[in-house]
Amino acid sequence: MNIHHKLKEKGLKITPQRLVVMEAIFQLNNHPSAENIIEYVKEKFPNISVATVYKVLDIFVEKGILKKVKTDKDVMRYEGYLERHHHLFCDETxxxxxxxxxxxxxxxxxxxxxxxxxxxxxxxxxxxxxxVFKAS
Amino acid sequence: MNIHHKLKEKGLKITPQRLVVMEAIFQLNNHPSAENIIEYVKEKFPNISVATVYKVLDIFVEKGILKKVKTDKDVMRYEGYLERHHHLFCDETxxxxxxxxxxxxxxxxxxxxxxxxxxxxxxxxxxxxxxVFKAS
DNA sequence: CTATGTAAAGATAATGATTCTCTTTTAGAA
DNA sequence: TTCTAAAAGAGAATCATTATCTTTACATAG
Structure with a gap:
């Protein structure tokens, strides 16, 4: 199911800002922070407001389109993969x-x-x- | 092993502030936030500085006396029980x-x-x- | 027991991520 | 095409946490 359908299904309007945030999540597919996402999004959309990105992320989490992952460093991260899975946390990096x-x-x-x-x-x-991650 | 010993063992000075933070953790034994701890500590120690509590918590975590508990929601929480254990998170409360x-x-x-x-x-x-927690 | 060096506490400013408020714009149904 | 609620934009506000700098006090040694 594509993102257009997903937004429709959840009763959300399709906006360029929402599409680009979604694109960012999937391009930066290693649990990006809001900051990472904002950085990515600004490349294509220099005038987007920081608040908009936060609002988009919030509503996506609320509607079950994204999930939050919290680290012990206290920065919120986001992920778009929603099947059951677990996380490896590197103590060092x-x-x-x-x-x-x-x-x-x-x-x-x-x-x-x-x-x-x-x-x-x-x-x-x-x-x-x-x-800890080890080189293979 | 009591807290005096634990601090000694880790090379930390024994101060009233550290003792009362430790007491707070064990009295408020449901994964208190820094805010909960500050509130408790201020009862007995009205002049303690907020920064001191944060510093004490940080050094306790660093020295392995306390652990942080990460949640998807809200702020950082702390716990003093260090054996391996898991957490039940209530979606509602x-x-x-x-x-x-x-x-x-x-x-x-x-x-x-x-x-x-x-x-x-x-x-x-x-x-x-x-x-979700259910009444028994 | 007292002196002393250093770790820790205190006060408060700074930071930084996130949220709020208010205004303007726009998606999408009628 | 029009209209209205939803969403975006801008920037101030918030709030937990951290940093800086000064003062205090723990604890070791003399």
């Missing part, structure tokens, strides 16, 4: 990488299907994995 | 609760002992579990 593993998901899922948490209904889970 | 489960830890640990992530050395992991 603070880089974030996606980690996909259906097998592990199934193991955890399966565990929670047997072991219920008292007074809590699980909707979703993600694993934060801390460590 | 944004409450955070600790979740301990050695069995699940072992399952995940075991998985990672067999399945290595390419170019990444795992140091630790935590599970973020999203959902």
């Amino acid at each position: 603070h880089q974030i990488k996606d980690f996909h593993n259906k097998e592990l998901d199934a193991i955890i899922q399966n565990y929670f299907s047997k072991y219920k948490i008292k007074d809590f209904e699980i909707k979703d889970f993600q694993l934060n994995i801390n460590g | 944004h409450q955070i609760k600790d979740f301990h489960n050695k069995e699940l830890d072992a399952i995940i640990q075991n998985y990672f002992s067999k399945y290595k992530i390419k170019d990444f050395e795992i140091k630790d992991f935590q599970l973020n579990i999203n959902g």
Whole structure:
């Protein structure tokens, strides 16, 4: 489904600003910060307002088009990939990488299907994995 | 091990301000924010500076006496419980609760002992579990 | 017990990301 | 084409956090 459809579906107007923010997210596909996105967007759209970018990001998160990823450095990051996945956090560089593993998901899922948490209904889970990236 | 020892061990001076911040963390044991901590501390110590509290929190995190808890929403939170554990995040109230489960830890640990992530050395992991708290 | 060097606290300004307010513009339905 | 609500723009405001600079006090040694 393309972005035009997605906006329509969520009852949002299609504007050039929204399209370019979405483009930025997918081009800068390593969990960009608002600042990264603003920088990218200004190249194509020098007059866009910073507030507009924040508003677009906010409404996208609200409508489930994007997700926020928070780091322990306290800068908010955004991502457009919405399937269940986990994150690798580098202790040294603070880089974030996606980690996909259906097998592990199934193991955890399966565990929670047997072991219920008292007074809590699980909707979703993600694993934060801390460590360091090594050269291969 | 008490807090006096812990500070000594890390080469930190024992000051009333540090002791009261530590007390706040353990009294407000539900992942307090800096603001929560400042409020608590000011009761006993009206003249303490906000900057001091932040500095104490920072150095405690740096020395491994406290940990930061990252959430998708709002501000940074702190916790004094350092054993491996996970967090339950309430989608509705944004409450955070600790979740301990050695069995699940072992399952995940075991998985990672067999399945290595390419170019990444795992140091630790935590599970973020999203959902809603229900009355029992 | 006292002196002393240095780490820490205090006060407050600065920062910087994000949000708010208000005005103008525009997407898209009628 | 017109119209209206939604969105964009501009810039001030906010607010958590950090930085700077001065003063205080912990803790070691004499």
